[in-house]
Amino acid sequence: MNIHSNQKTLSALGNxxxxxxxxxxxxxxxxxxxxxxxxxxxxxxxxxxxGAGTIYRYFKDKDSLVLEIFAQVNRDFQSTMLDQYxxxxxxxxxxxxxxxxxxxYGIENPHKFKFMEQFYNSPYGTTLRxxxxxxxxxxxxQELSLEQLFSKGQAQQLIKDIPLATLIAHSVGxxxxxxxxxxxxxxxxxxxxxxxxxxxxWDAIRVRSQQSDILEP
Amino acid sequence: MNIHSNQKTLSALGNxxxxxxxxxxxxxxxxxxxxxxxxxxxxxxxxxxxGAGTIYRYFKDKDSLVLEIFAQVNRDFQSTMLDQYxxxxxxxxxxxxxxxxxxxYGIENPHKFKFMEQFYNSPYGTTLRxxxxxxxxxxxxQELSLEQLFSKGQAQQLIKDIPLATLIAHSVGxxxxxxxxxxxxxxxxxxxxxxxxxxxxWDAIRVRSQQSDILEP
DNA sequence: TTGGTTGGAATGAATATTCATTCCAGGTTT
DNA sequence: AAACCTGGAATGAATATTCATTCCAACCAA
Numbered sequence: 427m428n429i430h431s432n433q434k435t436l437s438a439l440g441n442x443x444x445x446x447x448x449x450x451x452x453x454x455x456x457x458x459x460x461x462x463x464x465x466x467x468x469x470x471x472x473x474x475x476x477g478a479g480t481i482y483r484y485f486k487d488k489d490s491l492v493l494e495i496f497a498q499v500n501r502d503f504q505s506t507m508l509d510q511y512x513x514x515x516x517x518x519x520x521x522x523x524x525x526x527x528x529x530x531y532g533i534e535n536p537h538k539f540k541f542m543e544q545f546y547n548s549p550y551g552t553t554l555r556x557x558x559x560x561x562x563x564x565x566x567x568q569e570l571s572l573e574q575l576f577s578k579g580q581a582q583q584l585i586k587d588i589p590l591a592t593l594i595a596h597s598v599g600x601x602x603x604x605x606x607x608x609x610x611x612x613x614x615x616x617x618x619x620x621x622x623x624x625x626x627x628w629d630a631i632r633v634r635s636q637q638s639d640i641l642e643p
Numbered sequence: 644m645n646i647h648s649n650q651k652t653l654s655a656l657g658n659x660x661x662x663x664x665x666x667x668x669x670x671x672x673x674x675x676x677x678x679x680x681x682x683x684x685x686x687x688x689x690x691x692x693x694g695a696g697t698i699y700r701y702f703k704d705k706d707s708l709v710l711e712i713f714a715q716v717n718r719d720f721q722s723t724m725l726d727q728y729x730x731x732x733x734x735x736x737x738x739x740x741x742x743x744x745x746x747x748y749g750i751e752n753p754h755k756f757k758f759m760e761q762f763y764n765s766p767y768g769t770t771l772r773x774x775x776x777x778x779x780x781x782x783x784x785q786e787l788s789l790e791q792l793f794s795k796g797q798a799q800q801l802i803k804d805i806p807l808a809t810l811i812a813h814s815v816g817x818x819x820x821x822x823x824x825x826x827x828x829x830x831x832x833x834x835x836x837x838x839x840x841x842x843x844x845w846d847a848i849r850v851r852s853q854q855s856d857i858l859e860p
Numbered sequence: 861t862t863g864g865t866t867g868g869a870a871t872g873a874a875t876a877t878t879c880a881t882t883c884c885a886g887g888t889t890t
Numbered sequence: 891a892a893a894c895c896t897g898g899a900a901t902g903a904a905t906a907t908t909c910a911t912t913c914c915a916a917c918c919a920a
Contacts, residue, residue, distance in 0.1 A: 445899090445900085459766070460766060461678065461679075461680060461764075461765060461766075462678075462680075462681075463678065463679075463680030463681050464680050464765075464766070466874075466875055466876080467875075467876060467877080468874090468875075468876085471902095476900080476901090477900055477901040477902055478876090478877085478901080478902065478903095479877085479878075479879080479900070479901055479902065479903095480899080480900055480901070480902095481877095482876095482877070482878080483899070483900075487876080487877075488876070488877090543764060544764065547678075547760060547761065547764050548678060548681075549676065549677060549678075549681070552827055555827060555829060586839070586843070588836070588839040588840075588843070589830070589836055589839070591821065591824055591829070591830045591836075592817075592821065592836060592839055592840050592843065594820075595816075595817040595818075595820035595821045595824070595840065596813075596817040596840070596843045596844075596847065598820065599812075599816035599817035599818075599819065599820035599821075600809075600812040600813040600816035600817060600847070601812075601816075602816065602820075603811075603812035603815065603816035603819075604808065604809065604812045604816075607808055607812070610769055610772060612772065612808070613806070613808045619805070619806055619809060622803070622805040622806070622809055623805075623809050623812065623813070626803070626805070626809065626813045626847040626848060627813075627847065629846050629847050629849075629851065630813065630817070630843040630844065630846050630847035631843060632846075634846065662865095662866090683908075683909055683910080684909075684910055684911080685868095685908090685909075685910085688867090688868090693866085693867080694866055694867030694868055695867075695868065695869095695910085695911085696866070696867065696868070696869095696911085696912075696913080696914095697865080697866055697867070697868095698911095699910090699911070699912080700865075700866080704910075704911075705910065705911090
């Protein structure tokens with residue numbers, strides 16, 4: 427359409443980002459809905475308002491398009507989670523902060539969220555997880571944040587002494603589940619629902635003590 | 644290969660089930676790994692040791708093949724969950740029974756489990772969930788079982804008074820998460836890990852009382 | 861033989877990718 | 891300034907590949 431007109435200023439420098447962004451956005455939207463194999467490149471081109479060939483000026487092929495987007499979205503997600511994260515806060519508060527971050531990101535970026543889900547439920551995802559586990563090259567990933575948190579919590583006898591994977595599953599699993607339902611329009615995630623879920627997450631992994639909450643540094 | 648040889652006995656009666664089964668099994672295996680659009684019919688035929696055309700003798704098209712399999716696997720799953728289910732047991736015990744059933748089914752039928760996951764994360768799945776929610780035609784579904792359980796538990800003040808969807812998310816979500824990791828070979832789900840997860844599920848949704856467990860009918 | 865079943869080549873539609881061409885902002889020449 | 895180049899970006903028709911489905915010759919049981 428009239429894309430050209432209002433970008434004369436940008437085009438001087440590396441305006442090349444514009445089309446690229448359009449393509450990326452369209453891909454996220456479509457793949458989040460129809461999945462990788464369910465969205466032809468032609469459809470991406472149309473949704474992006476771009477010629478089919480243009481896509482190949484910015485990305486080697488469909489595969490690397492998706493791979494690049496995933497890396498980008500993943501960074502985006504992690505930085506949301508770690509935004510305003512203060513490692514000096516009590517364990518419980520930090521746990522709430524990180525988990526609330528998942529809710530927030532999913533609600534604010536439904537397409538990106540579903541895109542990541544699609545990705546994880548594909549042949550790509552499996553290999554990626556494997557790599558993540560076996561070589562911890564990624565420094566400040568979400569899982570690592572939770573991992574450190576859990577170790578410390580266990581040392582302080584605040585968090586159950588059960589396998590790390592179980593702790594992660596009971597933190598991330600329910601939230602992903604709820605966000606998916608929310609995106610599907612099956613439920614509405616208001617503040618109180620989110621709070622009750624976060625409390626449930628915490629109750630699942632915390633050590634059962636009689637007095638509970640109040641006595642934490 | 645030599646599939647023909649050892650099936651002469653069956654072919655006397657309604658052997659038509661045999662090829663059908665081979666096709667179904669192959670489809671489950673492949674789709675669980677590569678997804679619907681990622682597995683061509685030709686690949687299914689090869690994996691099943693069957694001509695491509697044969698598939699169309701048993702199923703109208705690829706769509707109805709998948710739809711039929713889903714219905715079948717779903718029934719299978721539900722009957723596993725409800726096997727030996729005794730509605731007269733205490734709430735807590737019934738909850739453990741149902742949740743343990745999810746673990747069991749996933750561990751014993753990894754391909755079927757991943758197949759269902761693929762299905763739910765596809766355009767099919769979304770519509771299906773909707774129907775399930777809005778018209779409760781399905782009588783003894785897993786969700787309904789949990790639903791009834793939760794209502795009763797809430798009435799008895801055993802289970803938190805939070806939205807049903809949240810309760811379900813905190814029961815099913817972590818288990819699905821762990822089973823997926825287990826199938827991917829990232830963790831091993833031994834009995835003690837499963838137990839700790841089930842306890843965590845229960846802790847997430849139960850009302851926090853001082854004495855806790857022991858005082859239940 | 862006859863009726864039905866099977867395998868897999870054949871078909872056409874859909875798809876990813878390529879490439880010859882067009883377009884245009886910015887620079888150069890007059 | 892006006893007319894004219896120029897190189898890179900954009901395009902979409904053309905090509906190559908993959909896929910679901912169809913079709914039929916060979917096969918098998920009765």
